[in-house]
Amino acid sequence: MRSISGTGNHSYSTFVQGTLQDGTEIAVKKLSQNSSQGFHELKNKLVLAAELKHRNLVQLLGLCLREEKLLVYEYMPNRSLDTFLFDPVRRQQLDWSRRFAIICGITRAILYLHEESRLKVIHRDLKPSNVLLDSDMNPKILDFGLARASAGDQSGDITRRPVGTLGYMPPEYAYWGQVSTKSDMFNFGVIVLEMVTGRSNNSAHNNSSDSVFVLSHWDKWRAGSALDVMDPLLAESRYRKARF
Template identity: 80%
Template sequence: MHGLLQCMRDRTAAECSRCLQESIPRLPSCCYGNQGGVVLGYNCNLRVEIYTYYDLALDGDAPPPLAPPPSSFVGESKRGKKRIDVALAVALPVGTVLVAVVVVLGVLLCRRNKSNRKKTQPDNNNSKEGGVRYVEPEQFNVAMLRAATNNFSEENKLGEGGFGEVFKGILPDREEIAVKRLSQNSSQGFHELKNELVLAAKLKHRNLVQLLGVCLQEEKLLIYEYMPNRSLDTFLFDPVRRQQLDWSRRFAIICGIARGLLYLHEESRLKVIHRDLKPSNVLLDADMNPKISDFGLARAFGGDQSRDITRRPVGTLGYMSPEYAYWGHVSTKSDMFSFGVIVLEMVTGRRNNSAYSDTSDSVSVLSLVWDKWRAGSTGDVVDPSLAESQYPESEVLNCIEIGLLCVQENPADRPDASAVVLMLSSPSSTSDDRPAPSRPAFVFSSNFILESSCRAGALSDKQLSASQNEVSISELEPR
């Protein structure tokens, strides 16, 4: 590589040197892929080629004169010698700078070529999603994943959703993994997979499931860390396995989910709204620590953006906030509504999107908790499986209050994740600085008639029907 910086005579040596330092970093961005390039600055320019395009003839290399000059030209001889000294003083630093330029450019170009060889992007248009740069995870071989999951056998199947299926796998090094397999018939699965690749690779937290890699050969597969205890709903809503969830474990799970939301909403490099937070998307590791999963429907905000409007609300009925279900308003408070529902489900041991009991006059969980809260008898809603064990009453009341605060109709009245984490660390439920909970946004009375303090009109019977397997709903309005 051959490079030369040229400066106009009106620029000082310091200004010329500054121009060089400013021009070098611009070469990879403006001239990558070309054999040479020119960076134009203010009264200076830097040119780099793969051949010698300049001829630096230094006066100091010229042979000495054959005879001494006449005495009458002594003054001119002195001036000529002075010019030679000045030329040497300028040429030597310039030569040194040129050598430095060549070395720096060689290093930059080698690193650029090495990084580009590692990247495999089948579609350049997918390198960004919502202003988020794509971070490529580790590439897995499809043959390896087929062997790890016994060719995606039914006995290794962990679960199923709208995107496809999840299988347990064991790698050759005995590491256990979970493989999410995109369904061939899923219309929304590819967008979810792309969204998850963009977001999950950037999110690192102990209360978020870690993305280990991806495979796009023949099939579209995502590889996650394996969660041996599966999802929270398999424990909470199972009459037998629920016995393993004493109050200390339930409270630890509530706190872990809150910390995960705090990271997504405030501490990560991106402000991420999950949009489908529910017990089936909260996985439990071997120590029953909760980890939020499934970012296929998540929405990332950049800069100071705090809310957005989507034309197609997605999520699961029973966990969607009213402003999101009715008008598609997305914000961090949408996730806090879902979190509030989960907290009340953890206390009662019942699903919110199903009847509290099998009697004809049954009511929803939110309605029952609200009625008991107003009557001052919240102990009646605590999961009966907890009655035999001792649990701190103040801690349970604190969680009920937090849950009711999170399901308020007005998003501004709901606490954010940082406030919830602070309230969970304080068991007092009578704090003077907390606002009193008001009536929840959604209340189901007998016969599943929806009562809402929202004034947006009633939903149709089709819209009220909840999915039995909690598959995400992509549309709420008929075509």
């Protein structure tokens, strides 16, 4: 087995690549023995894994609960979306048609979670590091440890301990703990803006003088000048296609 690198607190870096006896490649995640939250997240993952089956969700293949807590997932060779989108070299592989296909795949997964599955599932931590890419660059959502599920409407639910990632949590959830499917849609909107601009919304936390929150670019859209913040790689691609 070998480690799989990535970025983020819940990223693909927590996984180890392996191979089953029949040659099937797998990704194994080891949960901390000392974490009280680890067992809760594990239980959540297992309950949802038994219910959720969709081509844009990472499939849980097996588990171990004896000496170590291990989760076995299908192997995603292209790792997570953030390893492409925020890398100046690898981002060149993401032309607009590929980015649009990834956005559509994430949309299908969210529609399934919110409307088509037996339980209404709110992921609560949608972000590029939780979107994995298979060999054909098809997106699959990972990590349901923080998700909430209910057979009914959750639009009025309140949680005492908001969880997720700063930069992706909507204000009503981060400040008041209000949980609804709108939380996932806010996450999704941030991801779409990051796909269009090629920049992370959390890049504004670094010390670069040109750092800016991606969400602030919404004013450009309302002003009719959205092309000003488009990823230069997309602009170059559009220019090359126009010439030919």
